[in-house]
Amino acid sequence: MALLELDGVTRRYGALVALDQVAMAVEEGEVRAVIGPNGAGKTTLFNVITGTVKPTAGSIRFAGQPIAGLPSHQICRLGLSRTFQITSLFPEMSARENARLSAQARHGRRWQPFGGAHIFEEASARADAALKQLGLSGIADTPAGLLSHGDQRLLEVAMALAQQPRVLLLDEPTQGLSVEETQQAVETLAGFLKTSGMTVLLVEHDMEVVFRLAHRITVLHRGAVIADGAPDAVQADKAVQEAYLGGFE
Numbered sequence: 001m002a003l004l005e006l007d008g009v010t011r012r013y014g015a016l017v018a019l020d021q022v023a024m025a026v027e028e029g030e031v032r033a034v035i036g037p038n039g040a041g042k043t044t045l046f047n048v049i050t051g052t053v054k055p056t057a058g059s060i061r062f063a064g065q066p067i068a069g070l071p072s073h074q075i076c077r078l079g080l081s082r083t084f085q086i087t088s089l090f091p092e093m094s095a096r097e098n099a100r101l102s103a104q105a106r107h108g109r110r111w112q113p114f115g116g117a118h119i120f121e122e123a124s125a126r127a128d129a130a131l132k133q134l135g136l137s138g139i140a141d142t143p144a145g146l147l148s149h150g151d152q153r154l155l156e157v158a159m160a161l162a163q164q165p166r167v168l169l170l171d172e173p174t175q176g177l178s179v180e181e182t183q184q185a186v187e188t189l190a191g192f193l194k195t196s197g198m199t200v201l202l203v204e205h206d207m208e209v210v211f212r213l214a215h216r217i218t219v220l221h222r223g224a225v226i227a228d229g230a231p232d233a234v235q236a237d238k239a240v241q242e243a244y245l246g247g248f249e
């Protein structure tokens with residue numbers, strides 16, 4: 001059974017079909033990239049899976065459990081965590097505090113008179129472990145706003161990871177980075193993915209990043225899946241090349 005399974009997932013905005021009968025199955029341990037030209041429906045797909053947008057139709061199963069239409073905090077608690085295209089850090093707080101707050105957001109309970117310190121310590125431990133996995137232990141005490149752009153993007157991944165997800169959704173993790181920063185961040189991500197075996201859904205425009213990280217690629221065009229397969233097969237696919245007008249650069 002696939003860890004994440006979509007079937008017939010459709011999202012309409014009036015007459016516009018942003019997602020059109022999307023079917024995909026992501027296996028445990030797989031790094032799956034979702035690509036497609038601007039407006040293809042990638043962000044809508046992320047939003048529908050993570051519960052910020054409700055699908056108009058279709059089913060989404062996570063570890064066998066139907067999750068379509070559940071509120072986002074519930075989906076997060078089940079074990080799906082995401083990063084955002086737009087930076088969501090608190091710039092004046094340290095990297096560790098950012099990661100800790102994120103850890104608490106998933107596992108946090110209401111105020112408990114006797115459990116507070118314990119919860120704090122648990123979240124701190126998860127934060128430190130996540131920072132280490134992304135090579136950020138050395139800057140744990142640095143205010144997030146003072147980090148390099150590359151480290152800020154990695155910190156966002158660490159924040160999602162601190163929630164101990166079973167599936168990590170990465171929304172353009174190298175957006176806004178220079179070529180050198182991208183290369184560095186991608187090597188760190190590749191190392192993390194290899195050692196962790198984390199299941200990942202990745203939206204990314206940069207094809208070099210996609211081909212470096214993804215085991216399998218799903219291509220969306222006007223809301224529909226036009227190709228789904230190994231990177232080589234997708235790159236050679238005529239329909240994909242036409243959708244991108246000129247192919248991959």
Ligand SMILES: Nc1ncnc2c1ncn2[C@@H]1O[C@H](COP(=O)(O)OP(=O)(O)OP(=O)(O)O)[C@@H](O)[C@H]1O
Pocket residue numbers: 013016017018036037038039040041042043044045
């Ligand atoms: N809230 C909304 N209301 C109306 N239309 C929307 C809404 N959100 C998305 N759309 C439309 O749905 C389509 C898919 O948008 P989406 O942002 O998912 O594409 P994308 O592949 O992520 O694009 P990009 O690569 O530019 O980020 C677009 O035509 C977009 O205009």
